[in-house]
Amino acid sequence: MTEVLKLNQLTKLFGGLTAVSQVDMTLNKGELIGLIGPNGAGKTTIFNLLTGVYVPSKGDILFMGKSISGKKPYQVTAEGVARTFQNIRLFADLSVLDNVKIAYHWHGKYNLASSLLRLPGYFAGEKKMTEDAVELLDIFNLADKKDEIAKNLPYGLQRRLEIARALAAGPKLLLLDEPAAGMNPLETxxxxxxxxxxxxxFNLTVLLIEHDMSLVxxxxxxxxxxxxxKIIAEGLPDEIKANPKVIEAYLGEEVSYA
Structure with a gap:
């Protein structure tokens, strides 16, 4: 198995508060892995560490065998990591198409000079990105919405658009932060x-944060x-359901596996 992501004793301190403590985690190529826990457990902090928003206080993050600890978010994206957010972060006043094209610009084929001088390479590059963006939108059943303003889409379609935009960056690892938040059971x-x-x-490895246990x-x-x-348990879904530590961590919270 090819190891895509490995966290070694990953730790994040905020002053005297330990938000993430000595976390070890491994994701292999093609796996679809869940990261769960009560509110405030540190899940989104881990995503922020993985994507360069935070710098680890201790430990290391290995992606495709190479340390990405301390890299800037744009550098992490260039390595092949993309994410969505718990609170949707689209360019609300731009069109659906432009939201996806922005991500494609990350690996556009023309340079700054071509763009400023409107050289043929610029127009060819823009045409290719538009075609690729429409093709991706079509996969997500959003092609007919391409000219709509993103904020005018229904909530579930905004979630789909955010995932499509993340995929436009060409990731190897996709991080999904509570993608079912705000969705009804059918949408979930x-x-x-x-x-x-x-x-x-897309031949991806996926790490998913989610509170909806039926989805997880x-x-x-x-x-x-x-x-x-801290990581208190790791295993198959049936093992997690029956784990006493997991049940105890969720005491006082309504947890349904239906």
């Missing part, structure tokens, strides 16, 4: 099918459980 079931399809179609248990192949910044 559709999302579950979409995540599986994305993993297979239905789509993830292995699950890590975080509590107070």
């Amino acid at each position: 079931r559709d999302l579950m099918d979409l995540i599986r399809w994305i993993r297979n179609e 248990m239905g789509v993830c192949e292995r699950i890590y459980v975080l509590d107070y910044g």
